[in-house]
Amino acid sequence: MSFEYLNNILKPMxxxxxxxVLLFIVAIVLSIPLGFLLTLAVRSSFKPLSWLASTYIYLLRGTPLLLQLLFIVFGLPLLPVVGEYLVLDRFVAACLGFILNYAAYFAEIFRGGLLAIDKGQYEAAQVLGLNKWQTTTRIVLPQMFRIALPAVANESVTLVKDTALLYAVAVPELLHFAQTAVNRDFTIVPFFIAGIIYLIITLTLTTFFKWLEKRFKFD
Incomplete structure (x- = not known):
């Protein structure tokens, strides 16, 4: 296998x-805050809001991400009356699907983080004279994010790997170019290169989250 060939297939890959990477960044930046808002909605004392948020999480976590992507890309335009207004750019549609799906997973992660906080923390905050806002921002949220960080890191790595699903909705990402090269050149080398690139991305992400864990002194 010549260096020239490797160089030729590496550029499009x-x-x-x-x-x-762009999809990952868009999805992670928007799905995490949306997931946190969903967590707050689930815990809301306003029952209709709590029910809607819980139903949303159940539906998005209970159906395959691929099905959701296919519905957004190919299904929405087929809806009567409004379908013609729901034709989205493939990449934008994919970003929307990933954001909505992963927000549901992050919501459950944050909910678990909140449940893991000892009730004594709230009582101690009351003894110190902290109001509800101060208790939430100074005591509850820092501990919740600290507890949830390993699970967020794991879900983020999964998100990187799930970006390969873009191939199914005809968005030209890494796997698309690898598959094109394999079909054209009858060699599995592009698959190995794609695997190495994915490993580099996930290694970088894992290293970043380990740094965060040390920064927050997570044991």
């Missing part, structure tokens, strides 16, 4: 990797 790196372009595909840029799409993969």
């Amino acid at each position: 790196l372009e595909g990797a840029q799409v993969t």
Whole structure:
């Protein structure tokens, strides 16, 4: 296998990797705060809001991400009356699908983090004279994020790997270019290169989260 061939297939695959990384960044930046809002909605004393948030989480976690992507990309335009207004750019549609799906998972992670906080923390805050806002921002949220961080890290790595599903909705990402090269050249080398690129991305992400864990002194 010549260096020239490796160079020729590596260039488009790196372009595909840029799409993969861009999708990951958009999805992670928007799904985490949306997931936290869903957690607050589930815990709301306003029952209709809590029920809607719980139903949303159940539906998004209970159905395959691939099905959700296919519905957003190919299903929404088929809806009567409004379908013609719901035709989205493939990449935008994919981002929307990932954001909505992973927000449901992050919501459950944050809910678990809140449940793990000892009730004594709330009582201690009352003894110290802290109001509800101060208790939430100074005591509850820092501990929740600290507890949830390992699970968030794991879900983030899963998100990187799930970006390969873009292949199913015809978004030219890393796996798309690898598969194209395999079909054209009858060699599995592009698959190995794609695997190495995914490993580099996940290694970088894992290293970042380990740094965060040390920063927050997570044991």
